Amino acid sequence: MRGWLLADQITPEPTRVANGWVMRRDGVLEVDPELMRTYVRQQDMPRWDFERIVTARQDYLQSMETHMADRVLSGAEILQQVTREAADADR
Amino acid sequence: MATALRSIPDAALGELRSICGEAFVLTDRSARFNRARVSTAFPVHRWADFVPDVVVLPATAAEVSDIVRLANAWSLPVVPRAGGTGISDGARPLRGGILVDIKRMDQILEVDLANRTATVQPGVNMRVLTDYLRPFGLIYPDQPGSYSQSLIGGRIGTNGWSMVGGRYGHPRDLVVSFEMVLPTGDIVRVGDGGGKSIRKSSSGYQLKHLFMGHQGTLGIATEATVEVVTRPECELPAYFAVEDWMAGYRVLGTIAHEGVATLSRVFLYDGWRLEYPLSEPLDFISPGQAVPCVGFALHGIEEEVRGAGKRLMRVLSQAGGRYLGDEVSRFEWASRYDRYIQPLHLGRARDGQVIPMYGHAQDAAIPYSELPTVRQKYEQIVRSLSERHEVFLFEETAVHPNGAFRAGGDYNMELRVGIWEQRLNDESWAAWVKAKRDLAIVAIEHGGSISNGHGTVCDGEVDVLPLELGHAFEVMKKIKRTLDPNNVMNPGKMGLDAAYESEFRDDDT
Numbered sequence: 001m002r003g004w005l006l007a008d009q010i011t012p013e014p015t016r017v018a019n020g021w022v023m024r025r026d027g028v029l030e031v032d033p034e035l036m037r038t039y040v041r042q043q044d045m046p047r048w049d050f051e052r053i054v055t056a057r058q059d060y061l062q063s064m065e066t067h068m069a070d071r072v073l074s075g076a077e078i079l080q081q082v083t084r085e086a087a088d089a090d091r
Numbered sequence: 092m093a094t095a096l097r098s099i100p101d102a103a104l105g106e107l108r109s110i111c112g113e114a115f116v117l118t119d120r121s122a123r124f125n126r127a128r129v130s131t132a133f134p135v136h137r138w139a140d141f142v143p144d145v146v147v148l149p150a151t152a153a154e155v156s157d158i159v160r161l162a163n164a165w166s167l168p169v170v171p172r173a174g175g176t177g178i179s180d181g182a183r184p185l186r187g188g189i190l191v192d193i194k195r196m197d198q199i200l201e202v203d204l205a206n207r208t209a210t211v212q213p214g215v216n217m218r219v220l221t222d223y224l225r226p227f228g229l230i231y232p233d234q235p236g237s238y239s240q241s242l243i244g245g246r247i248g249t250n251g252w253s254m255v256g257g258r259y260g261h262p263r264d265l266v267v268s269f270e271m272v273l274p275t276g277d278i279v280r281v282g283d284g285g286g287k288s289i290r291k292s293s294s295g296y297q298l299k300h301l302f303m304g305h306q307g308t309l310g311i312a313t314e315a316t317v318e319v320v321t322r323p324e325c326e327l328p329a330y331f332a333v334e335d336w337m338a339g340y341r342v343l344g345t346i347a348h349e350g351v352a353t354l355s356r357v358f359l360y361d362g363w364r365l366e367y368p369l370s371e372p373l374d375f376i377s378p379g380q381a382v383p384c385v386g387f388a389l390h391g392i393e394e395e396v397r398g399a400g401k402r403l404m405r406v407l408s409q410a411g412g413r414y415l416g417d418e419v420s421r422f423e424w425a426s427r428y429d430r431y432i433q434p435l436h437l438g439r440a441r442d443g444q445v446i447p448m449y450g451h452a453q454d455a456a457i458p459y460s461e462l463p464t465v466r467q468k469y470e471q472i473v474r475s476l477s478e479r480h481e482v483f484l485f486e487e488t489a490v491h492p493n494g495a496f497r498a499g500g501d502y503n504m505e506l507r508v509g510i511w512e513q514r515l516n517d518e519s520w521a522a523w524v525k526a527k528r529d530l531a532i533v534a535i536e537h538g539g540s541i542s543n544g545h546g547t548v549c550d551g552e553v554d555v556l557p558l559e560l561g562h563a564f565e566v567m568k569k570i571k572r573t574l575d576p577n578n579v580m581n582p583g584k585m586g587l588d589a590a591y592e593s594e595f596r597d598d599d600t
Contacts, residue, residue, distance in 0.1 A: 068221070
């Protein structure tokens, strides 16, 4: 079990990625806190809590991926095959 | 806020307690207020107008029957409620009365492996049923947006639409037969013919279809026998950005006509929602990719899905589509039920600040040929509404095939509108009701139907239901009056009070 770390208690610094969007962790988009000042206030969240929410979300999505079917096929792989076959046909 | 019981005499309350048990008759403020609304647009400023007088939680069909008989004896309204996730107002009480919450009726009674059915009580959730069926290599493939929250009884009540209905069918196809407590308290089983697991019969009238979509006006479903199907080996979700909405529209039609049997779902989003995140699917698509998007999902055995996937990817590539990648496709598909997990959208006020919004989905059924014009008219109606009232926000349109077992023909034209409910008042609510009416009229004028899966119970659209159904609405009124002589079942809904007006009675005699 991981012990108490000061770094875990601090809110990760956001990086602005586009107008109205920030990121505190790769691939996790958040609304810019500047847009959450009047009607809905954004809370500061310690890193450990932020990580907990992101991990729970990923766990949920992974569980949904195998909920209805046993496995998910890769579209990229199939598209590659389609492209290859089209190129072969052109030659 | 008025919270007193309006119409339940103490003696009737006592009878309800002897039917359901003391613990399952609730009169406290919290139990009643929390069952006043469902997840469609709601006039929050008038919440107290829709509070039931008493909430009961029966456990058996016999208890439901006794409750309905009691309601007839005391002339009390009865409103059934399942998951409370409806996007029409079937479970919103209009006249107080007894709210019958079916959540205790949550037993999976039987899985019949030989005949490929499961028999369940109406409070069973579809996701729970599919989890239960996993060891048997089966699924129950009715998947609405509220898949994790809604209940089979509610799916019967609304005649809902399933996201994967293009391959597996919708509740009207998947529910083979069901038991109904009629408005008089009598209990009947309706299906195709008499056998509970018979899918097709020519014996007598097909009463299943009469009660499917009853919206609580013709009784309460108390048991259902549903179709269970082989769990797919694999799925293939794929999302493509397309040049513009019309390009997406054309390729949607092409995909639908390819004849791919494993196609569970194909759809077109217009991309407006991607202007900012709304806590919903498509949030995985990064800013800068805010373009119309066509996606599909295939389910089946691997050989079929791979072959069909190649075919559809070829179609989309030839149409100029740009694949958004495995990560976006997989997680967007996996998050397709998030609408109900995150109840409030992050809308925008005119000053750009985030506001909490309810995300409404209007769900007309529209012929393919009419989709471009209807979309244009829909957008005009809602943009004009939001210009006049800041509490409304146009979010997007989405298009999905409407029919069962194959794509094509007519489509579910979904219009998403953000509503800042906490700021609603009489004026903005009246504007919303007018917009709903205008949207419904557009659907009818273009050969469509007001609702493909939610129901026509909400203010605004209910006024134009007779326009859509024509003389068939008169037949509906006769059926209602015949089956529910005292108008106890969900009174005031779908304009059916007219069935009890003296003028209508005189015409009939």
